[in-house]
Amino acid sequence: MKSKTLKIAFLTVLVITAVAAAGPKSPTVLPARHDSAPSVQNLSAWLEALAEMNPIDVHTHVFKEDPAFDGLLKNLKLRVLDICVIDDRDPFFKDLERQRNPTLNLVRSSSGRVAFCTTISPYDFEEPGFSQRVNRQLNQDFSAGAIAVKIYKTIGMEIRTKAGKYLMADDPVFEPIYKNIAARHRTIVAHLAEPTSCWQAPNPASPDYDYYKKHPEEYAYLHPEWPSKAAILAARDHVLATNPKLRVVGAHLGSMEVDVNEIAQRFDRYPNFAVDTAARIPYFMLQPSDKVREFLIKYQDRVLYGTDLGLMPEDKTAESLKEWISTYERDWKYFATDQTVEYNGHKVQGLRLPVSVLRKLYHDNAVRWIPGIAGGAHQSR
Numbered sequence: 001m002k003s004k005t006l007k008i009a010f011l012t013v014l015v016i017t018a019v020a021a022a023g024p025k026s027p028t029v030l031p032a033r034h035d036s037a038p039s040v041q042n043l044s045a046w047l048e049a050l051a052e053m054n055p056i057d058v059h060t061h062v063f064k065e066d067p068a069f070d071g072l073l074k075n076l077k078l079r080v081l082d083i084c085v086i087d088d089r090d091p092f093f094k095d096l097e098r099q100r101n102p103t104l105n106l107v108r109s110s111s112g113r114v115a116f117c118t119t120i121s122p123y124d125f126e127e128p129g130f131s132q133r134v135n136r137q138l139n140q141d142f143s144a145g146a147i148a149v150k151i152y153k154t155i156g157m158e159i160r161t162k163a164g165k166y167l168m169a170d171d172p173v174f175e176p177i178y179k180n181i182a183a184r185h186r187t188i189v190a191h192l193a194e195p196t197s198c199w200q201a202p203n204p205a206s207p208d209y210d211y212y213k214k215h216p217e218e219y220a221y222l223h224p225e226w227p228s229k230a231a232i233l234a235a236r237d238h239v240l241a242t243n244p245k246l247r248v249v250g251a252h253l254g255s256m257e258v259d260v261n262e263i264a265q266r267f268d269r270y271p272n273f274a275v276d277t278a279a280r281i282p283y284f285m286l287q288p289s290d291k292v293r294e295f296l297i298k299y300q301d302r303v304l305y306g307t308d309l310g311l312m313p314e315d316k317t318a319e320s321l322k323e324w325i326s327t328y329e330r331d332w333k334y335f336a337t338d339q340t341v342e343y344n345g346h347k348v349q350g351l352r353l354p355v356s357v358l359r360k361l362y363h364d365n366a367v368r369w370i371p372g373i374a375g376g377a378h379q380s381r
């Protein structure tokens with residue numbers, strides 16, 4: 001209890017400092033200490049060690065400008081990929097305009113610490129000229145600075161042809177779009193399918209139990225007519241195989257969260273494929289630590305750090321930033337130390353990855369797989 005109180009107090013201080021730190025002040029983090037008892041100094045040491053990596057979070061959704069957020073970016077030497085999404089089931093995400101403007105403002109006001117990931121709307125895919133229209137929009141977004149394109153799980157799990165067939169990621173209608181993205185050396189962030197638990201009966205032990213309780217409209221178990229997860233991932237794999245020049249980062253461990261061996265198989269087959277860790281680190285923790293550690297070391301060039309953290313216009317910034325900070329701290333503790341970490345009620349020992357692997361996970365892989373994310377000109381790999 002005591003350490004929890006200290007932790008909350010520390011986070012509050014850090015958030016307040018982040019709010020105040022608009023200019024080039026001294027860092028809020030304290031000098032590193034390496035004893036293992038939980039203490040305020042240790043908490044700050046984790047964040048300081050993280051900041052030394054020049055970390056990049058490749059999976060965020062930020063649509064609110066706030067000097068406090070800017071302060072967080074500066075204090076943690078953090079860069080983020082700001083991902084736009086179109087989902088007609090959510091009022092805010094119904095169209096791109098409401099997201100594009102705040103995102104572009106953030107890119108400008110953050111001196112490039114925020115990078116723009118645009119998206120496409122596949123809902124009108126049967127209308128004439130769909131691919132050309134999407135490519136025109138994408139090229140405008142690329143000119144405005146977009147470095148990546150999100151494709152979303154509405155493909156495979158929601159959108160249907162007029163005849164009632166589900167639209168899949170390897171539908172020929174997308175081919176000219178994939179070709180255009182590859183030709184312009186941009187990266188696709190592919191959130192296709194969902195955790196396996198989405199197709200299974202409710203299980204309170206699942207990390208996603210609460211999510212599907214709140215979002216029955218996204219819960220495949222309640223919609224047996226939807227394609228299977230295997231069919232959705234097979235369509236994704238087909239895109240990887242037929243577009244070897246297209247870089248694809250599979251969001252959320254590429255929806256292969258249950259077993260790292262499944263990810264490894266895809267990495268072996270598709271050199272153009274990487275994954276981000278967004279919102280799926282608890283699934284690493286459910287697997288044997290040795291197995292996950294070996295996987296992260298063997299495929300150290302293919303996994304990008306991401307969180308799925310967000311900041312929405314209606315959010316209280318200080319509240320949200322507390323969650324950002326505690327998430328970064330917990331993830332760092334898990335990947336970089338051998339201390340006990342708690343995630344969704346599971347206690348697990350940290351993986352203590354080698355520093356060279358941490359650098360790739362937190363920085364280098366993002367630069368290589370999403371060119372432009374650390375500023376500078378776009379380059380092909």
Ligand SMILES: [Zn+2]
Binds near residue numbers: 059061083278308
């Ligand atoms: Zn996301």
